[in-house]
Amino acid sequence: MAANPTAAMIVIGDEILSGRTRDSNLHFLAGKLTDHGIGLVEARVIGDDRQTIIDTVNALRARHDHVFTSGGIGPTHDDITAEAVAAAFGLTADIRDDARALLQAYFDSRGIEATPARMRMARIPEGAALIDNPVSVAPGFSLGNVHVMAGVPRVFEAMLTGLLPGLVGGVPVRSRTLRMLRGEGEVADILAGVAGEYPDLSFGSYPFQQDGRFGTNLVIRGTDESLLDQALSRLESALSVGAA
Amino acid sequence: MAANPTAAMIVIGDEILSGRTRDSNLHFLAGKLTDHGIGLVEARVIGDDRQTIIDTVNALRARHDHVFTSGGIGPTHDDITAEAVAAAFGLTADIRDDARALLQAYFDSRGIEATPARMRMARIPEGAALIDNPVSVAPGFSLGNVHVMAGVPRVFEAMLTGLLPGLVGGVPVRSRTLRMLRGEGEVADILAGVAGEYPDLSFGSYPFQQDGRFGTNLVIRGTDESLLDQALSRLESALSVGAA
Numbered sequence: 011m012a013a014n015p016t017a018a019m020i021v022i023g024d025e026i027l028s029g030r031t032r033d034s035n036l037h038f039l040a041g042k043l044t045d046h047g048i049g050l051v052e053a054r055v056i057g058d059d060r061q062t063i064i065d066t067v068n069a070l071r072a073r074h075d076h077v078f079t080s081g082g083i084g085p086t087h088d089d090i091t092a093e094a095v096a097a098a099f100g101l102t103a104d105i106r107d108d109a110r111a112l113l114q115a116y117f118d119s120r121g122i123e124a125t126p127a128r129m130r131m132a133r134i135p136e137g138a139a140l141i142d143n144p145v146s147v148a149p150g151f152s153l154g155n156v157h158v159m160a161g162v163p164r165v166f167e168a169m170l171t172g173l174l175p176g177l178v179g180g181v182p183v184r185s186r187t188l189r190m191l192r193g194e195g196e197v198a199d200i201l202a203g204v205a206g207e208y209p210d211l212s213f214g215s216y217p218f219q220q221d222g223r224f225g226t227n228l229v230i231r232g233t234d235e236s237l238l239d240q241a242l243s244r245l246e247s248a249l250s251v252g253a254a
Numbered sequence: 255m256a257a258n259p260t261a262a263m264i265v266i267g268d269e270i271l272s273g274r275t276r277d278s279n280l281h282f283l284a285g286k287l288t289d290h291g292i293g294l295v296e297a298r299v300i301g302d303d304r305q306t307i308i309d310t311v312n313a314l315r316a317r318h319d320h321v322f323t324s325g326g327i328g329p330t331h332d333d334i335t336a337e338a339v340a341a342a343f344g345l346t347a348d349i350r351d352d353a354r355a356l357l358q359a360y361f362d363s364r365g366i367e368a369t370p371a372r373m374r375m376a377r378i379p380e381g382a383a384l385i386d387n388p389v390s391v392a393p394g395f396s397l398g399n400v401h402v403m404a405g406v407p408r409v410f411e412a413m414l415t416g417l418l419p420g421l422v423g424g425v426p427v428r429s430r431t432l433r434m435l436r437g438e439g440e441v442a443d444i445l446a447g448v449a450g451e452y453p454d455l456s457f458g459s460y461p462f463q464q465d466g467r468f469g470t471n472l473v474i475r476g477t478d479e480s481l482l483d484q485a486l487s488r489l490e491s492a493l494s495v496g497a498a
Binding site: 024025026027028029030031032033034036037038039040041042043044049050051052053054055056057058062084085086087088089122125126127128130131145146162164183185194195197198199201202205212213214215216217218219224229231 | 268269272273275277278282283284287288295296297299301328329333372374389406408441442449456458460462468473475
């Protein structure tokens with residue numbers, strides 16, 4: 011079985027690092043990539059700094075099949091992502107006719123003036139493919155293996171939903187979860203034992219608290235559904251036997 | 255004015271990258287650091303992989319005054335953070351008497367057996383300072399400038415709240431926000447103009463949608479409260495004049 015494609019995410023925005031805004035795009039992307047059989051291997055949150063964006067894009071695009079970015083492609087002076095991603099490829103991001111036409115039609119239909127600031131959103135590097143924005147028209151773009159999308163969650167989600175079917179995926183990673191009101195410490199040895207029997211699956215243990223009691227979600231992950239079911243049964247019976 | 259200390263965060267956990275769990279510790283940390291005058295410059299989300307943890311810790315601890323980690327310090331086989339962070343410093347994380355005593359007293363008081371799995375939570379590198387865990391006792395630790403904390407939000411938050419007053423902070427970064435039901439494109443030029451007049455402040459623009467209308471939060475950030483108030487007034491009057 012060939013290994014699944016890998017991906018990284020870059021969340022771009024001072025507002026995330028200052029605590030002003032809570033990012034939700036990472037969580038959305040992570041779930042969608044898992045379902046599509048692309049493994050999200052790392053994510054980075056960085057500020058609106060040109061050189062940092064360039065360095066981060068170049069480090070991650072060399073290492074992964076796909077890089078997804080969110081944030082910094084609006085019309086204001088602090089929206090520098092498009093230009094910085096282009097620069098990472100040794101290109102510029104100038105106003106491109108196809109993107110300009112999309113925006114112009116949208117502005118015309120709403121009676122909005124096509125100011126230079128608004129037309130900043132038509133800056134697309136030469137050779138990049140536009141990513142459709144069904145929410146507010148201003149497009150994202152794919153340049154090589156880097157997919158540049160908006161930070162506003164509704165727009166990011168709509169862009170990704172349109173983009174993803176066109177990307178080659180792998181075997182979706184599935185999971186089985188066993189939720190118990192028993193602490194991690196109580197099940198750790200049993201879990202480690204069963205995990206050792208299934209080297210093709212990964213076993214995780216995630217504690218929680220509920221009404222002052224400790225609980226644990228045991229999660230088994232892998233691509234083979236029948237193996238997952240088998241491991242889940244094995245874990246359930248090991249835990250019943252182990253529960254005095 | 256001396257520059258504020260800088261920090262990075264490392265969120266450790268396969269469950270975040272698979273989309274199973276939504277991280278909330280980054281947002282909590284970001285807000286607390288801003289209030290404390292420590293600048294969060296970058297954050298990385300990585301999986302439960304020993305070498306990745308080692309490499310990431312070593313890259314970031316050399317670059318920042320503080321590194322904060324969350325996740326992977328529980329009792330199960332997939333909790334490898336303590337040992338990996340120790341290895342990043344060329345150390346090991348063995349069961350240490352002070353941490354063992356804390357856990358033993360807690361287990362005794364609750365009639366819980368001190369199994370080897372549970373005692374994994376007493377693995378603390380030599381020379382590290384314990385971070386108090388008022389929720390579930392098992393401590394975190396500070397090793398050099400790396401602060402290792404739990405992933406469960408309630409525990410992470412309690413650990414950080416105890417840790418932070420002991421760290422040297424800087425001048426808190428304050429902000430002023432102007433919320434408007436006008437699109438970014440409409441205010442971009444005015445914003446850029448006012449931003450140019452105040453080089454010591456940073457100006458950000460964050461679009462949102464509400465009931466199908468576009469709105470924008472304009473955020474001014476800086477350490478000088480009176481300068482912030484002055485810039486806010488200037489921005490308000492520029493926008494009123496600009497609004498035909």
